Amino acid sequence: MVCSHCAEVLKQKLEDNDFRVQNIDLGELELAEDLSPKDYQRLLSVVRNNGFDIINDEGSKTVERIKHLIIKLVRSEQPLEGNLSDYLSDNIHKDYQQLSRLFSGVEGKSIERYFILQKIERAKELIVYGEQTLSEIAYALDYSSQQHFSRQFKKETGLAPSHFKEIKENRRTAIDQL
CATH class of the missing domain: 1.10.10.60 (Homeodomain-like)
Known part of the structure; x- marks a missing residue:
């Protein structure tokens, strides 16, 4: 999800399909209960039918976190204090060089770009x-x-x-x- 409206729409679609959403935020979804394999497939179907996907591997999750931090930063009223590399490292708790290599490998462009x-x-x-x-x-x-x-x-x-x-x-x- 790339905007709060997307999160609201997806939450409504999930609730319409009897999923109890505990928390939904940009790039994150938390349900109130564990899912059976059958319910997980149903969840996956609802999510994908609405133009989203579920990311399970850690590298992709980290890349999504980087993207969402950048989007929030660009849309915030507060200017960046310090530099982007420190901001991302501090928020994700990983070395920036590691984040940069991962992002470039997954996205095909640098974090700066x-x-x-x-x-x-x-x-x-x-x-x-x-x-x-x-x-x-x-x-x-x-x-x-x-x-x-x-x-x-x-x-x-x-x-x-x-x-x-x-x-x-x-x-x-x-x-x-x-």
Whole structure:
């Protein structure tokens, strides 16, 4: 799940199928009871029919945790204190080099690249909303300057943010497609 709305929808679908959801959060699901193999298959069916999947191996779980931490960070109002590698290591309690190798192996891109892509998608969203200036967006996404933001935005999208703002086409990519 990549957003709170997704979590709410999945929770409702699970409850409609008689699963007692104890906790559901971005990327995590906890049921109130243990499942029989038959109920697990039914759960798997409901989850997959709604566009999600269940991840059981530790490496994939760690990659999902990295993704969700980055998404939360990009969407938070608080700027990152320190650097991304320390933030991830502190939250996952693993060495960053290990996290980086795992992420690149599973996703085919670096953590830093994924972080940049998330920031650009958030910037597109904020530009389309039209409630903030480009300078405010650059600041909100923790860029050192509007020029740095503009260069990175153009590198990733092929358009200057000001041009993107003018055309206001829906050029966003779904978060789970990054």
